[in-house]
Amino acid sequence: MDIVPEIIRENIINLINKKERADGRALYEFRKMFIETGVITKAEGSARVKLGNTQLLVGIKPQIGEPFPDTPNMGIIITNSELLPMASPTFEPGPPDERSIELSRVVDRCIRESNMLNLEKLCIVESSSVWLLFIDLHIIDYDGNLFDAAVLATVAALRDTKLPTAKIEEDEIILDYENPQPLPLEDMALMCTFAKIGDQMILDPSLDEEEILTARLSIGMRPDGTICAMQKGGEGSLTKDDILKAIDITKRRIPQLMEELDKTIPQTR
């Protein structure tokens, strides 16, 4: 936990009650975004995202493995995150703590439940060989709202990902690296996170805002408005109106996030 001095806390709350924010943003405005893909040559897909001063990298690595017995014809996605100690003085080296695990699970849920990735198409041989996609979130600079930045980076990295084509000849899997194919992606879901401070809900909380929020709400939504993932956090509570308001704003913000994704700068590889 970072400690926010009392005077800053009061300042942020007073401003928000007047519908203003310390960094001059409107209540439902994202910080400036920057998305770049193909940043890691050795990864099959990668992206770097900056949301304000929050910065992270996502790398996608495939492996061939066995499917889960209850889904023999589906590929597997595995999401991991590392809150690197370089990203914040409050992050410690060591195995993932609860914040890190919550982040990777929420990102995983948003990707998985949106069905943007057709896992059946990642099956190579039913019951024996499927693609395992490792999604590794590498947090390098932490200035609040990792959820939205991480989902954005993951979607950008998945869009950048190319897998070698797998053919089966005489019971052997042959991988063709010469003709890599993009992932079978359908409608993409993205995420909007809100913080409740005072009586207001604000979008994309900065670190200072995150430290003083009473409750947090993240909403994963597909472009058609379907909600595919939600997560409430923080020690305080939300009213039904808060939640409905947040859903309404998310619906209006998703097209903006999609636009940012389309502006992505692909690095030449």
Add this chain to the structure above:
Amino acid sequence: MIIITPDEFKRVSQATREDGRAPDEIRPLKIEAGILERADGSSYLELGDNKILAAVYGPREAQIKRLQRPDRAVIRCRYNMAPFSVKERKRPGPDRRSVEISKITAEALRPALILERFPRSVIDVFIEVLEAEGGTRCAGITAASVALADAGMPMKDMVVACAAGKVNGRIVLDLSEEEDKRGEADMPVAILPRKKEITLLQSDGNLTQEEFKEALDLAIKGCLKINKIQKEALKKKYGE
């Protein structure tokens, strides 16, 4: 059984190195200082396809009491490879190799730092290998030194590292991943460039005494070249 279609069998030519470099040529190098917001000091380095991020926190209070020294600060280093930095995904977390590299990196940086100024505190150096292509420990030390300077640490000199080694019977500078794998010897060296004092020396493979001397001289030559680029990165950030 998984078969991989061959596209990686390249012929090694005798005249030049596989990537066309001269024996005493380093890979293209780029260093930027101060690229992270939260860290007290940071740097980003690209050496060929290596991509390395270094960050420094401190001097700050040593959380662990037994680390504290009453007369000086201690330096701690954590070298870490991103899971996506290598061809086969690396499991997150420290392995024996990264623990060793962390230790020797801290020891390579230590002689440059004036730690006596900050009793009872700790300086944390974090090195993240985002993409690895041979020579990451040296690149990590070079980047960490720039990050320390960016953090405003009082230093006697920069620390700069470069490897030399033996590939196809020849002594060459700054081995690539392929050369390291196929070569006969790899020898990472770190120096304080002003007095040319050596703060890191490892060697892996067979060298005659003459070859060792040649490799050491070559590594120092490489370090001096890299040191210029380190200084340029800092000048670019802070002016002359």
